[in-house]
Amino acid sequence: MNDTATTPELTSLQQRVAREIVALVRRDNRRAGEHLPEVHIAQHIGTSRSPVQSALRHLAQLGVLQQDANRGFFLSIDAKDWDGQVAGLLTSDDPLYLRIADDRQSGDLPDEVTEADLMRRYGVARSTLRKVLSRVSEEGWIEQSMGHGWRFLPMIDSPDAYEESYLFRQSIEPGAMLGPSFQFVPAELKQLRREQQRIVDGGFQTMTPIELFESNSHFHETLAKWGHNRFVLQSVRRVNQLRRLVEYRQASRRGARHTQAAEHLAILDAIEQQDFMQAASLMRAHLDGARRDKLRDPGVFSQTA
Numbered sequence: 001m002n003d004t005a006t007t008p009e010l011t012s013l014q015q016r017v018a019r020e021i022v023a024l025v026r027r028d029n030r031r032a033g034e035h036l037p038e039v040h041i042a043q044h045i046g047t048s049r050s051p052v053q054s055a056l057r058h059l060a061q062l063g064v065l066q067q068d069a070n071r072g073f074f075l076s077i078d079a080k081d082w083d084g085q086v087a088g089l090l091t092s093d094d095p096l097y098l099r100i101a102d103d104r105q106s107g108d109l110p111d112e113v114t115e116a117d118l119m120r121r122y123g124v125a126r127s128t129l130r131k132v133l134s135r136v137s138e139e140g141w142i143e144q145s146m147g148h149g150w151r152f153l154p155m156i157d158s159p160d161a162y163e164e165s166y167l168f169r170q171s172i173e174p175g176a177m178l179g180p181s182f183q184f185v186p187a188e189l190k191q192l193r194r195e196q197q198r199i200v201d202g203g204f205q206t207m208t209p210i211e212l213f214e215s216n217s218h219f220h221e222t223l224a225k226w227g228h229n230r231f232v233l234q235s236v237r238r239v240n241q242l243r244r245l246v247e248y249r250q251a252s253r254r255g256a257r258h259t260q261a262a263e264h265l266a267i268l269d270a271i272e273q274q275d276f277m278q279a280a281s282l283m284r285a286h287l288d289g290a291r292r293d294k295l296r297d298p299g300v301f302s303q304t305a
Helices: 002-006 012-027 038-045 049-061 083-091 095-105 115-122 126-139 159-177 186-206 209-226 230-248 254-272 276-295
Strands: 065-068 072-075 112-114 142-144 149-152
Touching: 012 038, 012 049, 012 083, 012 126, 012 209, 038 049, 049 065, 049 072, 095 115, 095 126, 095 230, 112 115, 115 126, 115 149, 126 142, 159 209, 159 230, 159 276, 186 209, 186 254, 209 230, 209 254, 254 276
Parallel strands: none
Antiparallel strands: 065 072, 112 149, 142 149
């Protein structure tokens, strides 16, 4: 059954959607019997229902979901037990996407490119290239210019840029907790606690880089949202988009993920006790520690990172 995880019936888009569904379900630690409404998943991922339906059917074939003809798709086993069934799906990614990402981060691709240039460079058809460029555009590190041209957007592609991103976050994320409009949502705090506890309890060793990054982003963006300052939230979301690729490439640094999740839990404890001064102090220390730790690693921006 597991050998079907990357079967040809799934397009590149459908495989990406399937991976994102798995990441969502595992992040939320959903239980057997829970319903996965197609429309809610499509809204969360930001795509139409068609690829979602194909991805859900594929996951049903893998045995982690079951389909009811009238009511839709339901988890057949707990998300924490999905590892074996979805391993092939999660460890695979579009080779063209990975090559473009690596080439861009290593400086081998210029700021502006044409589709013809990329087709020649990678030996692919225009239709294949456009699917990948559409994904890259959704992730926020390229935009289409006139004709068949594309322009890469600024990324975190150097130690200096990485450090600047953390210094910027240190200036806005703790401050949002001390603002007059900061108010946490108990149900959301409980969900964040479950996600971070899962990482501490062993998820840091088994979760994919995508899942670990999304859990981290979800934590910081939710706290920014509680500040009810649209500029802070937009800024945190934008920085997360910019750091996506460099964070993916740190998959081997599993121990750091455990430490970060434990620090997230301490921040949540302070927020729940309404000690926002302590929460802000812990957040500032958390970001500063992450900055120092990651910048000590000379391989972060190398091809082997």
